[in-house]
Amino acid sequence: MPEITGPGSFSKTKQNKPNRWREDPHRLIELEAAHLLRTVAAAYILIADQEAFKTGRLRLVYIDGKRNVIQETRIEPDGQTITDVIMDWDQLNLPPELWEEGTIGDRYRVTGDLMRDLYQLSQADMAGPGA
Template sequence: MAYATATGSERHWDATSPLDPAEQRRVLIHAFLDEESLPEEWFPRGNSISRAPTSDEILEVLEPWRPLKLRRIATEISRNQGKGDLIILRTYYGGDSDERMAEILEEDELSDAFFSPDIQWWRVLNDPELFDFGDDWERVLEILPELVGQSGFKVFRGVPAEGLAEARDSDDPVGDIQYLASIGHGPLLVADKEAFEENELRALFLDGHGNIIRDSTLKPENIFDMKMAPERGQGPETTCWQKGKVGPKYKRQGDIGRVLYPSEEA
């Protein structure tokens, strides 16, 4: 779908732009993530799309952005987002992190009653050539924007109005609105340097645009319980959610919080 942002019928890609191609791609992907809704023509119908890319667009725009491995990962994430499988993003590859990563994945496998090795190739983002971001985990959204705002192939960016009205009238409007903004998805689990040192993955609850709602941690042996929490109706009650620090934009006076939350005087 992000392809359409670059090469759709409006031809957002500007071959004459003074911007470096990589920078122009970055700007377009961030514009894609900022969209509240997506035009219907951007969605594939069967095996067809509204406008096929030209050979030049494939060579100049698409292939430099995402190699085949990333395109396959993006397809599987799109198909499976919202089904409960938590994505693990490894962003640090120094020291003894290879051994520590193997231990984390072993803990994940042993604790998951429904563990499937067949999905690990797209569920665990573990490749230094693609994901060596260090502390700058947000860079993953520039190559895999499908990580946020989706449930299957449907895109959900904002908080649904009907749910928002109900959440505002609840006993815990701020917490309920934050959980609603997460679309009920589990967190993105980040294996950064600190995660390897503390044996706790960073757990980021993100909204449909990639903004942090809550920033928490999760031990590898608890991944399965976190995965099953929404199905059990326990999502907002999990320790991972409860102990999470509210992201800057979701604080009461943050850019998003001050718009979504009811006034304190109400």
């Protein structure tokens, strides 16, 4: 599994997006590995919490089989957005734009306990482009 998600697959990203790497390497790694996070999502939940009533945007949370938050974001409660979420889920996909705008759950971050061993990143892997 590390060959799929580990350092080898990130070296090209680091070279192709050096400025984004310098700004926030962890975020770039997480976005590049989003396909992996999508595969462990067991369910999604739409929540009308207090912020939803203030902002008009529902909270969308993807969870794993043990109810750990994988990803969460806010969406417009219009029929098209909700339909997109349902259709993408049915096709084992998640809307990329919602994924990029969202927040990855703490346990699924690069430094989180569920992903740290999977990523297996060394100090050399985390060095800047061209280092």
